[in-house]
Amino acid sequence: MLSVDEFSVGYFSDALPGSLILPRNDREEAALIGRFRDEPCAVLLSGQFVWQTFPLTGNVRWSGLIVPGVRIELDEGSLFDPIYGAPIGSIQRSGTVLTIRSKSDASTSAIQVLICDGLPPLNNHSAGFSQWQVVLGFGDQKRVLWRSHSEQDETK
Numbered sequence: 001m002l003s004v005d006e007f008s009v010g011y012f013s014d015a016l017p018g019s020l021i022l023p024r025n026d027r028e029e030a031a032l033i034g035r036f037r038d039e040p041c042a043v044l045l046s047g048q049f050v051w052q053t054f055p056l057t058g059n060v061r062w063s064g065l066i067v068p069g070v071r072i073e074l075d076e077g078s079l080f081d082p083i084y085g086a087p088i089g090s091i092q093r094s095g096t097v098l099t100i101r102s103k104s105d106a107s108t109s110a111i112q113v114l115i116c117d118g119l120p121p122l123n124n125h126s127a128g129f130s131q132w133q134v135v136l137g138f139g140d141q142k143r144v145l146w147r148s149h150s151e152q153d154e155t156k
Helices: none
Strands: 008-011 020-022 031-036 039-044 052-055 063-067 071-074 091-094 097-104 110-116 126-129 132-136 143-147
């Protein structure tokens, strides 16, 4: 459950990076707000355009429940070395950043959207995770707000 002071409702463009958007009806989609090329953007987490990224500046088409200040937790059982490739929708930790691999609305190539920066450096190493979740809070107060799904789960 969410406390009344843990969310707002509005356009995706109202949300700050590090926010999760949850749908209020079947015409809205879940999204994670990050940055690409220093501009705020949304990565869709559900629906027909899942893993699609688009810029937020001036966007008043998409809206939902905005939950700021979420954290990403990674399933160590889904760990892989991204040097050999990374699936769309996976999370990558490299250098001092955490990114999500998504599809740009402007091209067919994959992009890395910044989710979190300022992390302890990994030097020349990196790690990828195909399974992850979005949480709010810590310890006994932690709530899982969204979980990634494997490609196998999506085909069932």
